[in-house]
Every structure is written in structure tokens, then in C-alpha cells.
Amino acid sequence: DTAVSQTPKYLVTQMGNDKSIKCEQNLGHDTMYWYKQDSKKFLKIMFSYNNKELIINETVPNRFSPKSPDKAHLNLHINSLELGDSAVYFCASSPPSWGLPSTDTQYFGPGTRLTVL
């Protein structure tokens, strides 16, 4: 019974194409995230949504557009793919913290390996 799932697991595409990665969590969490792990292995946050509202938007090209149709889903759409977009993209979710100091544990999906040729 998967907690955070992503599809597809692997995605190979040509430069210039538009692609989407889907994420779903069945944990009842309010907050979802997208992270990128690049070739240097750094895991960096890209976006965070809380109850379908964008909360964190790091310096990410506007070719990347997250969409949250409901609080259980956070999809990532990428326009005009570039070689540098090749990476592993991880979705994560965390429970509400009700404004208290952070004890958030983020739960990660298995990742989507995107290869742009």
C-alpha cells in the first residue's frame, strides 16, 4: 500500500518536448513537495504546496509548473525540456504542523528519473 507514489518511474524524452510527472499521496497530508536530485546528488527543493496553495517556490525556471488539483496530488509539468533538466525528481508530503515548531517528517516517493536527449 504505497504512501507516496510517482508516475512514471522513468522518462526519456527529446529536448524541446513537454512532459508531466504525477504524484499522489494517500497519507492524508496537507503539504506536498517537489525535489530535484541533480548529477551532483544534491537534493534541492523546488516547490511546496499546502492545501493546493503554493507555499515555496525556489528559483526554478518558469518552464516548470506545479499543479495541485487536490491536496492528495501534486503534478509537475515541464515545458520545452532542456538537457540540464535531466535528473531524478522526488515528490514528498508531510503532515500539518498546526503552526507549531517543526517536527515535520517528509515522506518521499520513489523518484522519477528524467533523461533529456
Add this chain to the structure above:
Amino acid sequence: DQQVKQNSPSLSVQEGRISILNCDYTNSMFDYFLWYKKYPAEGPTFLISISSIKDKNEDGRFTVFLNKSAKHLSLHIVPSQPGDSAVYFCAASSSGGGSNYKLTFGKGTLLTVNP
């Protein structure tokens, strides 16, 4: 700007011995620290965390130590088991109000436990 640093890309340990993974941070606003474990082709899995009001947190074979003055934390695994072989990520966040906390990750340390 690397705010969370794991300076050892890899560590090899004999089964049954202690594994010590180190992490340094530069941002004094960080007040919550986590360790994640990652197997190949899987997402990171939460392992253990520590708040800045503590200097030690223990969970079974895993203990995290925090030295705030040195901005240093370490994860001890005793005894190490072959199944512990994975990449370990150190992560940090700052509460600063609000309900959504950004995790800043280190680059990870690959731990290999040899039978």
C-alpha cells in the same frame, strides 16, 4: 552556497562495528535536523531527527548527536549491519513560524557495511 555539508562521500565499516556519519551546517537559524536513508532506485526514508533543544536522540541502534556550538551533528549506528548499506542524507530546517518547512539536504554519504 552549501548550508549543509557531508564531507565524506563514502564510508566503509565492518559488520558489528560502529558507523559514524558526520554532518556540518552553516545556517544558525536551523533548529531541526533529520537523517534520511536512501536505497538505490528508492526515495529517501526518514530515519531519526533531533531538535536543537536537545543534544542527543536515540532510537534503537541509531543515535544522533548535536553540537550546536560547533554546528555539527553525527549519526551513530551500533552495531552496523549489512542492511544498513545505503546513502545517508543529513537535512536541516528552521521553524521560523509558519507550517511549512523547507528541508535543506547535504550531499549524502554512501555507507557500506561489509559482512
